[in-house]
Amino acid sequence: MNYDTEENLSELEWMGYEVGYRIVERLTREWVRFKDELDMIKFICTDYWSSLYHKQIDNLKTNHHGTYVLQDNEFRLLKHLANHNSNNNNKQYLRECPLLIAFTCGLLRGSLSNLGIVSIIKAEITLIPTCKFHVEVLRV
């Protein structure tokens, strides 16, 4: 396998963006207008996440200045990579993870973008299947 995947990653991220941009429109069609940015992020963590990944985000942190960290302790796309039999670190497939995460990063970016939030999304995995998404809101 070719690990020089930066181009592949941006392609996957872009595909996620397109899907996210469209899907959030359908998800929020009959929703009450969001109060503010935090309200939107909360929606992402709860209803949005559970309709796409069948569970909510486990932990949300923010510095109240446009940075949010969304943590999913058992991210669906990584669940099957985890080795539940061993107690040692689940790091075996860490190298492959970016390919599985890129789409979701795009999905988040696209969704937020259609809600009016321009952002940069980064993902961080230290132990499979836990995944942290860092959302950095860009303001003009």
Place this chain on the structure above:
Amino acid sequence: MSSRTGARLDTKKINSELFTLTYGTLVAQLLKDYENVEDVNKQLERMGYNMGVRLIEDFLARTGSGRCYDFRDTAEKIQSGFKLFLGITPTITNWSATGDEFSLCFESNPLTEFVELPDNCLHLKYCNVLTGVLRGACEMVQMEIASWFVQDQLKNDNITELRVKFIKRLEDAIPAGED
């Protein structure tokens, strides 16, 4: 944290929409990458094949179905596969006299929801992934089949018709030196 409105999200519907949109983006990306529609058709089939090879295991595990008695039985199992994975039940029609060919007719298809083909995509087989899935899945149960679209709603036909043809039974190769 709970939702503030009475309108709960319909998870099932959303998931099907996520699937539709993701597939759409995939096709769009392939069109961008290959530029040639024929190549895109080929890639979709190939991707489908890889899915089918894996999907059949899930199908057998979930349905617990055994071997097919004949090709009619196969047709019904393929039909139930569509029900299981896409939530649709295509009708089985147009059996050939020899019983080795039939058609699956779709009135609706989650893959093509929200889809319209532009004029320059006249030869694009948008759902070609399905032909690959069928080929891959059947190959894993020792059957070689071929399938192709004869009608397509995206090309203004009334229904989408997928023709399936039995080619041959694949025999297990015996490893050399064993009897």
